[in-house]
Amino acid sequence: MLVKMKFPITLIPAGTQIDFIGKKSIAFVFSLVLTLIICVLFFVKGLNLGIDFTGGIIFEIKTSKEVELKDLRDLLSNAGYKGATLQNLGQADTILIRIQPKDNAEQKQEVEEVKNLLVRHLDKQVEFRKVDYVGPKVGKDLIFKGFSATVLSLICMMIYIWFRFNWQYGVGAILALAHDAFVTLGFYIISGEEFNLTSIAAILTVIGYSINDSVVIFDRIRENFRKYKLTDVVKLINLSLNETLSRTIMTVLTTLVVCIALVIFGGEVIYGFSMAMLIGIAFGTYSSIYIAAPILLHTKITKL
Structure with a gap:
């Protein structure tokens, strides 16, 4: 006949009287x-406040090979886009990038600047699937x-x-x-x-x-x-x-x-x-x- 021994986990002894x-x-x-x-x-x-609240530019890109998000984040940070957020969209070669515009910079100018930066870094092997702008409103x-x-x-x-x-x-x-x-x-x-x-x-x-x-x-x-x-x-x-x-x-x-x-x-x-x-x-x-x-x-x- 097997006897099952139960050893309940008790972190606090019974009868503890802490004066909370x-x-x-x-x-x-x-x-x-x-x-x-x-x-x-x-x-x-x-x-x-992040881009969700202050507004910013959103890029959805597809690369020909897997890219380290940390490398891209460092690249954007060195270019003056600190606080950029990056995430993979289901696949390692599809990336969503959110950046906050620089002070007193025009939207179109910044979009082109970021595009050129990514193209140079990824050796022109990048497809821009979507570019959206989240306004302050x-x-x-x-x-x-x-x-x-x-x-x-x-x-x-x-x-x-x-x-x-x-x-x-x-x-x-x-x-x-x-x-x-x-x-x-x-x-x-x-x-x-x-x-x-x-x-x-x-x-x-x-x-x-x-x-x-x-x-x-x-x-x-x-x-x-x-x-x-x-x-x-x-x-x-x-x-x-x-x-x-x-x-x-x-x-x-x-x-x-x-x-x-x-x-x-x-x-x-x-x-x-x-x-x-x-x-x-x-x-x-x-x-x-x-x-x-x-x-x-x-x-x-x-x-x-």
């Missing part, structure tokens, strides 16, 4: 100071739509939490999500990495991860409220955070491993996206524990 709520004031001050710093830098330094429209998508996602998340739990939980969730989105935006401001549509995707992904983490904690808090009706609210929230801590750590570690792999091996093209995800997910876990849950105390929550 006791440190909420320190966490609130830290988050407030960080938010103020990001606000100041936003108005002083601003975002390094389109860029402003994309900024508005990106901002609207982020705000709408926050509102939808708050409504979801409101209906699934109570309005108090919706307040905690929206503050935590806004905090995570702002910190992720702060990464782009501080680092100077290009902010484009991919950056919007990174912020929305961080929001999705953070709300999932908060829902797990909220679920345990609600369960403990029903189970221990006479226990102090502070003790119940601390108990819930400790009971879900092992799951929280395992989830964030496995996710961060993937993000770190993308940062190291993903290459220059997705570096900004990968770093934003890495920082955003780390702060998403922090906000679920030190913002979303403690906020419940300030909403005078008593029962579910």
Whole structure:
């Protein structure tokens, strides 16, 4: 007779009693100071907006042989087109190039300059399949739509939490999500990495991860409220955070491993996206524990 032995993975010992709520004031001050710093830098330094938002020229080319994107990127950078983005379109010999126009340069003149540069580098063996120009008006429209998508996602998340739990939980969730989105935006401001549509995707992904983490904690808090009706609210929230801590750590570690792999091996093209995800997910876990849950105390929550 075979006996199956089960060895569950337990990162946090049973009965752990970390006083998370006791440190909420320190966490609130830290988050407030960080938010103020990001606000100041936003108005002083601003975002390094990419072609998606500022406008630019898009080339779709086909070469007779495989070309290293890094070599082309360096070529364009040396010619004054820093921040150019390149990607393969399905095949190694088909490349999409986005460049931001130089200051006070005419569109037609720059198109011809880039064409001549590529022809010289690729020994005339290049086919220009498409040349498009993204104007500033389109860029402003994309900024508005990106901002609207982020705000709408926050509102939808708050409504979801409101209906699934109570309005108090919706307040905690929206503050935590806004905090995570702002910190992720702060990464782009501080680092100077290009902010484009991919950056919007990174912020929305961080929001999705953070709300999932908060829902797990909220679920345990609600369960403990029903189970221990006479226990102090502070003790119940601390108990819930400790009971879900092992799951929280395992989830964030496995996710961060993937993000770190993308940062190291993903290459220059997705570096900004990968770093934003890495920082955003780390702060998403922090906000679920030190913002979303403690906020419940300030909403005078008593029962579910």
